[in-house]
Amino acid sequence: MAHAVISCLHANHAALEAVLADIDQQGIDTITCLGDLVGYGPQPNEVVELIRQRAIPTCQGCWDEDIIEGLNACDCSYPSQLAERRGHLAHQWTAEQLSEENKAFLASLPMSLRRDRLLFVHGSPNSQHEYLLPNMDAFAALERVETAGADTLFCGHTHHPYVRELRDGSIRVRVQEGVASGGPSVEREINLPVRRIINAGSVGEPRHGNTNATYVVHDEATDSVEIREVTYDVERTCRAIVESGLPAIFAWRLRHGFEYAERADDASHVCER
Amino acid sequence: MSQTLLISGPPGCGKTSWILNRLQNHRGPCGYLRLAGYPDEGLAQAPDGGIDLAYLQDQCPRLLDLTDLDQALAPRPEHLLALIELPQFQSPAESGLGGVDRRVIPQLEALHLRPDEHLHFGRDTALPRQDTLDFSSLQAWQRNLAGSVWDPASLSSFWFELVNGAYGDVYRAKALMNLPDGRAFFCNWMVSQEGSQFLPLQTIAPPDCRPERLSRLVVQGKDLDPGAIERTLADCLLSEALPHPSPAA
Amino acid sequence: MARWALISGLRGDLEVYEAIQEELRQTRRVDTLFVLGDVIGPARNCDALLSRLQQPRRGELQPQCLFGWWEDQLLAERGYRGGRRADALRLSQGETAVDALLQAVDPGHMGWLAELQFGFIELDCALLHASSATVEDSLGPDSSPLLLLDRLTRMEVNRLFTARSGQQFSIELTGGGIESQVRDLEGQRHQQQSVPKRQVIGIGAGVNYTIYDPGTDRFDFLTAGSRSQERARGFA
Numbered sequence: 001m002a003h004a005v006i007s008c009l010h011a012n013h014a015a016l017e018a019v020l021a022d023i024d025q026q027g028i029d030t031i032t033c034l035g036d037l038v039g040y041g042p043q044p045n046e047v048v049e050l051i052r053q054r055a056i057p058t059c060q061g062c063w064d065e066d067i068i069e070g071l072n073a074c075d076c077s078y079p080s081q082l083a084e085r086r087g088h089l090a091h092q093w094t095a096e097q098l099s100e101e102n103k104a105f106l107a108s109l110p111m112s113l114r115r116d117r118l119l120f121v122h123g124s125p126n127s128q129h130e131y132l133l134p135n136m137d138a139f140a141a142l143e144r145v146e147t148a149g150a151d152t153l154f155c156g157h158t159h160h161p162y163v164r165e166l167r168d169g170s171i172r173v174r175v176q177e178g179v180a181s182g183g184p185s186v187e188r189e190i191n192l193p194v195r196r197i198i199n200a201g202s203v204g205e206p207r208h209g210n211t212n213a214t215y216v217v218h219d220e221a222t223d224s225v226e227i228r229e230v231t232y233d234v235e236r237t238c239r240a241i242v243e244s245g246l247p248a249i250f251a252w253r254l255r256h257g258f259e260y261a262e263r264a265d266d267a268s269h270v271c272e273r
Numbered sequence: 274m275s276q277t278l279l280i281s282g283p284p285g286c287g288k289t290s291w292i293l294n295r296l297q298n299h300r301g302p303c304g305y306l307r308l309a310g311y312p313d314e315g316l317a318q319a320p321d322g323g324i325d326l327a328y329l330q331d332q333c334p335r336l337l338d339l340t341d342l343d344q345a346l347a348p349r350p351e352h353l354l355a356l357i358e359l360p361q362f363q364s365p366a367e368s369g370l371g372g373v374d375r376r377v378i379p380q381l382e383a384l385h386l387r388p389d390e391h392l393h394f395g396r397d398t399a400l401p402r403q404d405t406l407d408f409s410s411l412q413a414w415q416r417n418l419a420g421s422v423w424d425p426a427s428l429s430s431f432w433f434e435l436v437n438g439a440y441g442d443v444y445r446a447k448a449l450m451n452l453p454d455g456r457a458f459f460c461n462w463m464v465s466q467e468g469s470q471f472l473p474l475q476t477i478a479p480p481d482c483r484p485e486r487l488s489r490l491v492v493q494g495k496d497l498d499p500g501a502i503e504r505t506l507a508d509c510l511l512s513e514a515l516p517h518p519s520p521a522a
Numbered sequence: 523m524a525r526w527a528l529i530s531g532l533r534g535d536l537e538v539y540e541a542i543q544e545e546l547r548q549t550r551r552v553d554t555l556f557v558l559g560d561v562i563g564p565a566r567n568c569d570a571l572l573s574r575l576q577q578p579r580r581g582e583l584q585p586q587c588l589f590g591w592w593e594d595q596l597l598a599e600r601g602y603r604g605g606r607r608a609d610a611l612r613l614s615q616g617e618t619a620v621d622a623l624l625q626a627v628d629p630g631h632m633g634w635l636a637e638l639q640f641g642f643i644e645l646d647c648a649l650l651h652a653s654s655a656t657v658e659d660s661l662g663p664d665s666s667p668l669l670l671l672d673r674l675t676r677m678e679v680n681r682l683f684t685a686r687s688g689q690q691f692s693i694e695l696t697g698g699g700i701e702s703q704v705r706d707l708e709g710q711r712h713q714q715q716s717v718p719k720r721q722v723i724g725i726g727a728g729v730n731y732t733i734y735d736p737g738t739d740r741f742d743f744l745t746a747g748s749r750s751q752e753r754a755r756g757f758a
Binding site: 079081082085247248252256 | 424425427429430431434437438439501504505508511
Binding site: 138146170 | 666705707
């Protein structure tokens, strides 16, 4: 059975419609959403309502959390003062626009979803704010999947779709215990399991070099993963950004395939708040 | 033997870079003068606001400012290389000194300057060939940034947006920008060349107070949106409390 | 270069602290004393020890202290951690333990406790109560090497000194590697990564403490008041 995983919709209704149409066209009826339904984009209510209407199982993203709990991310999640000011502006606008019912829906979302040995999270199993980048330390990446008790971890948050397989891992250690046991040092080697991280990219705010929405399809029968790119009516969303009173620079950035705010430099940073 | 050169060319053709190169390669004393230029039909000359002189003086600390009347009246040092920069859109009708815009002559005479040679970018083969663009109308916009200090990461984002057209079709942008650690950068971009230059000034301002040196942004282009630039600037410049603490600290 | 003494888990026991200070006074070339948290606990009144840490006697090493799990619980319960309370303690040891902890520390010490840091980075070593992940993370000789490597990687250090488990141990990562294959819209990339040579050292708790010589990378696991001192060799 093939299932689709979407993430980071960012209130971009045209992009979500196009992606859902692409999924429907393939006859796929299991969809999982990894959060960030809102933030920066102009149609937060429409996007939340479409996800609710389609009854798509969804876990909570960092924007979804911040909108209902007040700004929760620390300043370090923004790479610059400019990005932070724009982020706060988008936050305030979105919080004003979202209906109470839709806020309640976002508040009800779980931090993670699990189906057998598949785990679905927004950022990482540790935090909605942690970025699992494709080039992060391979042992640290494996640790995230392994500690969470999964074989395959689906995540989003980076807006960069990728499939990463970690295999043939081993670690040798020399262990020495202290006064209590007093024994000599012991050497041992452990073999690490094969694990996989699949990042679904972003429906509403691509960060992969062009304006296409991205998501992934996982075929469990063949265990294959396809990264899909979908064109959508970018101008429709850009017009809506300007008409809604959001900063015009958001439309310019979306139109050129640049994310609204670059991610923080320290990708491994976990917000302590 | 002293030499006085008049260098002209359209904005962004590389006059200042060429001049800096000549100044750095000259062993004797050097002087510099930047003339304002004259608006051509529909083409605004961007006021440079002293950016070029400030940058060249930083790079060549003993550079004489030829606008200084005291120096104009003093005997010229031997082997002086005097370079005069003149923004000029159109290629002169005549070659050599005959092509010098007559309007600049009285200014130069008042400063006791008489060019031995006139070189124009796009006309004279002694100068590097640049892709000078054909443009029909040009706006200029500038902002005095004296005392302003940039959040470095925000400067990088803003500059990226500026030169990639987020605030209008920018043909040329140059600036002197202060950073919280006391450094300043000469930022330079022209549409005909790939990439931006970010050149650190050699002089460092004390990091515990607002820098007093010249700081300015000059933009030339079409359909510029100064309001949007101003809004972004407001989000990029640091408020009081210097140096700005890094969030990671 | 002089040596470091690393202690933890005093839990209000001034006598043990004095015994360690006395040994350090006699042991030459120890110039820095790190106290990796858990200076308080619910079992006894901690005020005398807290006062001493803040005002060392003449001839004593000035302690450099971090907060540990017990300090974190107290700070939470006293409202220094936002909305969080001492839930972990309440869950594991009940309301009585929370009350006992509140009783064990005079509120006058809260300002000093609230100023304590989470960790120190010294040279290429991280000194932490637990790990870079949380103050609760108990690393020991049986911890998964993958987990240890992750904790070392997060801090970008070669050595991590930890105290939370209370055990004295050393785990050196000596070899191994992993293959990684990434596919994205640009294509496929293959990467081979080796296990870096790094080490996690458990410094012990209470009377058990550790001396570390950063110059030679040697450490000794010691027990205050014990003559039989086992020596462990660090890697050169």
